[in-house]
Amino acid sequence: MDMFNRTGLMDKNKLFEIFEYLNERLKENQLQLEITIYGGSIMTMVYDNRPATKDIDCVFSETNDKLLNSILDITKFTFNLSDGWINEEIKEPLKAILKEDKETYKIYSNLKILKPKAEQLLAMKVLAARPEPAKDFVDAYILCKDLNITTKDKLMEIISTYIPLTFLGDRQISFIRYLGEDLGYDWK
Known part of the structure; x- marks a missing residue:
């Protein structure tokens, strides 16, 4: 087995x-x-x-x-x-x-x-923004790489296509900032 x-x-x-x-x-x-x-x-x-x-x-x-x-x-x-x-x-x-x-x-x-589609999945991962051991952060990182997202504006455009921006709270904002940082971008 x-x-x-x-x-x-x-x-x-x-x-x-x-x-x-x-x-x-x-x-x-x-x-x-x-x-x-x-x-x-x-x-x-x-x-x-x-x-x-x-x-x-x-x-x-x-x-x-x-x-x-x-x-x-x-x-x-x-x-x-x-x-x-x-x-x-x-x-x-x-x-x-x-x-x-x-x-x-x-x-x-x-x-x-x-x-x-990958864009929708990425928006859902950002909305969930669960802490480890959930894999939302790693998944979002991979999806950003796959979709060639290099700017916060592009990420926010994708998110707003699928999720009302009013749903983004402190947890999601921190998630986005750390995501940018890990990808090597300043998404302050």
């Missing part, structure tokens, strides 16, 4: 195995599902900056909840996943989003995986 199975973490390969398994169970039950993934699972699968994630932050499309919950329970058992491996708590912070910019990440026969 590998380290990730023992710790309940899901690395990139395990996440893809889980999604393939989910697709097969959906196909058996003649069910189509669209899932939008956020957070650590995106950073693990798309940006390769995390070795693993403990949960899949996601939102499901409207579907047969009873059947889907059964499929998720079977998946949890099959992969020895911890409670909370599917985390739909992302729905609450999504209420603060001015607009969603989603793009298709992967399509299986019965499962379609969407993800927010």
